[in-house]
Amino acid sequence: MRPITEAPQLLYLLNPQVQRSLNTARATLAAEVCEAIDELLVDGATLEQVAARLHRPVRRLREQLSQADVRFNDMLNDCRCRLAKQLLQDTDTRIELIAERTGFSEPSTFHRAFKRWLGETPVEFRRRARQANGQRDAT
Structure with a gap:
């Protein structure tokens, strides 16, 4: 021992x-x-x-x-944010449909959450992401 x-x-x-x-x-x-x-x-x-x-x-x-x-809620929000960013950057999907796809019952709730996560609205994020990629803004 x-x-x-x-x-x-x-x-x-x-x-x-x-x-x-x-x-x-x-x-x-x-x-x-x-x-x-x-x-x-x-x-x-x-x-x-x-x-x-x-x-x-x-x-x-x-x-x-x-x-x-x-924390489960932190993971849920991280997954929602990641998916929302991906859909806003890579698709022309309407924001209302992105809100639904990310589990929000109302677009206004999605807008508030997105602004809390990233400090900008989904429209602003999409516009900035497209400008950074040299794409034309379709929103």
Whole structure:
């Protein structure tokens, strides 16, 4: 049996490996949850829906997110924002349809959320993105 004095050295050696494993687990969980959110976004993507899609009890998913120091609502907003930016940049889809596709019941709610996320309206974002890409503004 090793003396107790060697335990801190062993902990020091193993800590980077443990951190890498935790980071990988967090990234995997985040990717799974984000993928499920993307698939369910039109319907609102609640924690319960995502847990069912991932074949996990809601309580277990909530615990896993908590252990990974991730909030479901933050992930939901990140997925909504990413999808909205992609649709605004890459398509001519009407903003009302983008609001619906990203899980908002009203375009005005989408506008407020988008402005909170990026500091500009969806129309301003689309116009700026198109100017940056040298495209003609169709809005």
